[in-house]
Each structure stands twice: as C-alpha cells, then as structure tokens.
Amino acid sequence: MEKDSVHVFAPATVANLVCGYDILGLALDEPGDEVIMERIDKPGVYLKAVTGDDGRLPLDPAKNTVSACVQMVLAHLGREDIGVEITLHKHMPIGSGLGSSAASTVAGLFAINQLLGQPLTTRQLLPFAMKGEELACGHGHADNVAPSLYGGITLIKSYDPLEVVQLNVPEELHCAVVFPHVDVPTRAARQMLRSKVDLKDAVVQWGNIAGLVSGLFLNDYGLIGRSMKDVLIEPTRAILIPEFYEMREVALKCGALGFGISGSGPSVFAFTRSRDIAQEVTKCIHAHLDEKGIGSNTYVSKVNTEGPKML
Known part of the structure; x- marks a missing residue:
C-alpha cells in the first residue's frame, strides 16, 4: 500500500x-x-x-x-x-x-x-x-x-x-570502530592502488578471504582473526592514516581478533568477541590518538542484520 x-x-x-x-x-x-x-x-x-x-x-x-x-x-x-x-x-x-x-x-x-x-x-x-x-x-x-x-x-x-x-554472522561478533579526524579522500585513496599484483601476494589474499568467510560460517573466531590480513591494499592506504600501525598494536593488545582499515579510511575497525572488549578497544585507541593530538569518534556495534528500517 x-x-x-x-x-x-x-x-x-x-x-x-x-x-x-x-x-x-x-x-x-x-x-x-x-x-x-x-x-x-x-x-x-x-x-x-x-x-x-x-x-x-x-x-x-x-x-x-x-x-x-x-x-x-x-x-x-x-x-x-x-x-x-x-x-x-x-x-x-x-x-x-x-x-x-x-x-x-x-x-x-x-x-x-x-x-x-x-x-x-x-x-x-x-x-x-x-x-x-x-x-x-x-x-x-x-x-x-x-x-x-x-x-x-x-x-x-x-x-x-x-x-x-x-x-553468516557469528552471535558474539562485535565491531569496534574509530574515526580519526584526518582527511583521506576516497578518490585519492583509490588512485594510489597498484593496478597489477604479484601472484604470490594474490595467493595469500585468496587464502585470507576464504579463511575469513569460512571462519564466519564455522563460528571460528580464531580463524576470523588470523584471516584479517591484507597484503595488497592496506600497505598503501595505511600511509595515509596517521598512527595506523600503532592503533593496530593497541587493538590487538586489548583483545581484538583482528584490525584494519574501514573502506578507504581513515576509519579503522576491529572485530572482537564481546561488546566489553569492543568498548575497551575503542577507549584505548581514542586515548592513544588523543595523546598524539588527533581527535576521534568511536562506535561500538554488533553486526546489523536488519539493514534499513522504518522509524
């Protein structure tokens, strides 16, 4: 109607x-x-x-x-x-x-x-x-x-x-998201990427994609975390995001399963196995960025399985 x-x-x-x-x-x-x-x-x-x-x-x-x-x-x-x-x-x-x-x-x-x-x-x-x-x-x-x-x-x-x-969305899976207040235009981030990749790197990437998808269906949080590695895109895009590797270290120390760039950045995200860990990850990364004089927004969320909705 x-x-x-x-x-x-x-x-x-x-x-x-x-x-x-x-x-x-x-x-x-x-x-x-x-x-x-x-x-x-x-x-x-x-x-x-x-x-x-x-x-x-x-x-x-x-x-x-x-x-x-x-x-x-x-x-x-x-x-x-x-x-x-x-x-x-x-x-x-x-x-x-x-x-x-x-x-x-x-x-x-x-x-x-x-x-x-x-x-x-x-x-x-x-x-x-x-x-x-x-x-x-x-x-x-x-x-x-x-x-x-x-x-x-x-x-x-x-x-x-x-x-x-x-x-499949594992029941305990949560996202810790941090948006650092730095500018990374999407078009510029795409233009930096290589148009050709080495076969050995492609093989590593295929294995990680298959591992991540398998981990989601198997509810295997360890496999999900081990598969969250990128040898093709992240090394280039990380250059545009201040403190990227330091933020990853902080996230993993706080119990994140894996960590990486959200889209073309500058937002970063981590998968965790609980809301409490996700909140700790965002709190620690926010504090780290604050020490470096970089403001940030943080979000903690489960995976939204509903999509758009009427309000």
Whole structure:
C-alpha cells in the first residue's frame, strides 16, 4: 500500500573487512543516516534540506545521491508524475570510510520503495544504489551499499552478472570502530592502488578471504582473526592514516581478533568477541590518538542484520 510520508534509517558500513577489497562489507547498528520523504502535489524530486553535513553536500536533486537515485527509480517505474520532498539528516561523518554516501543513497531508495508500496525487491534496488556510489566517488562498487541495503555481512560474488551472497554472522561478533579526524579522500585513496599484483601476494589474499568467510560460517573466531590480513591494499592506504600501525598494536593488545582499515579510511575497525572488549578497544585507541593530538569518534556495534528500517 502506498504511503504519504515515511521516515527511514539506513546504516553505516565497514567495507573490505581487511582482505576483501570491493567484495566484502558489513552493516553497523550506528552511526547511519535518516531520510524523511513526503509526497507533494508538484511532480518531481525536491531536496528540502540536508542537516549534519556542514553545508558540504549539494542541494541540487540531480547531484545529491539521495535524490538522484530516487529520480532514477521513478523514471524506471514510469512514475515521474509523482512529486516527493526529501529531508536528509546526516548522523555520520562525510569522508569517514564508513559508507556515508551509501547510507544516504540506501535511505533514499528504501524510502521511495516504501512510499510506493514496495514495487521493487532489495535485489532490484541494488543497481540503483551502485549508481549512487558512482555519482559520489566515481566508482560504482557495492561493498558499502550491499550491506547497508541487505543488512548483515555481504559478499559480492561477482559484478557482472551482479551476485550478492549474505554470509553468516557469528552471535558474539562485535565491531569496534574509530574515526580519526584526518582527511583521506576516497578518490585519492583509490588512485594510489597498484593496478597489477604479484601472484604470490594474490595467493595469500585468496587464502585470507576464504579463511575469513569460512571462519564466519564455522563460528571460528580464531580463524576470523588470523584471516584479517591484507597484503595488497592496506600497505598503501595505511600511509595515509596517521598512527595506523600503532592503533593496530593497541587493538590487538586489548583483545581484538583482528584490525584494519574501514573502506578507504581513515576509519579503522576491529572485530572482537564481546561488546566489553569492543568498548575497551575503542577507549584505548581514542586515548592513544588523543595523546598524539588527533581527535576521534568511536562506535561500538554488533553486526546489523536488519539493514534499513522504518522509524
């Protein structure tokens, strides 16, 4: 049944999970973005307001991912006679490596689908979300939008054809996330990466990806931790993140299973086997960064298996 207005939340995400560049990601309980969408008499998609972005995001509906993707959906469904007004509330830092653009995009797509009585499945919404990522950062990857849209931990088995697999989430698994207040633009972080890799490094990476996926399904926390190693991407991206290796040392000393960069950074994350350990990890890393004169935001969360939701 169609609605006159909806208020939705879409979660932030951790992409790559250290060894799974562009193919692995998970959804967090917090932070995330909220969208309020209301039907209006005038046809078209209008961006009423954006809060929490310090004026950094465009208000042009064709250039903001939340509204641009709604325009695409309405065109796809032949419903361009409909008018909607969108308010976007950003509750997460932009450029944090926590899927900020993905959360906005998914919130908008989930909202318009709810408003229209759910004419599209989650699988049908995913390509529109990837178009939003392309608009935001120049690359239509799915490792942020897929977990934000589906919830849980997702594996992009292939991009052509697009195939997403939802992985098992061990019951005790928690995430400790720290966003250091340093700037690492996503486009710049991608441009630094090598276009070719050594076969011996690729073999190591394949083993770690397979080990991580196996550890998730086997509920083997030790195997999960041992598999959280990246020989392809992390050595390059870590250069852009002050105190990265020191933060990893702190996390592992505090009982983290494994530690790495969230997306393109600068956020970092650790897997732990309890909320208490996750809270200790974030507290210790925050204190370490504070000593170095670097501010930070911290988040502790289980893996969010629900994905976007109505508020």
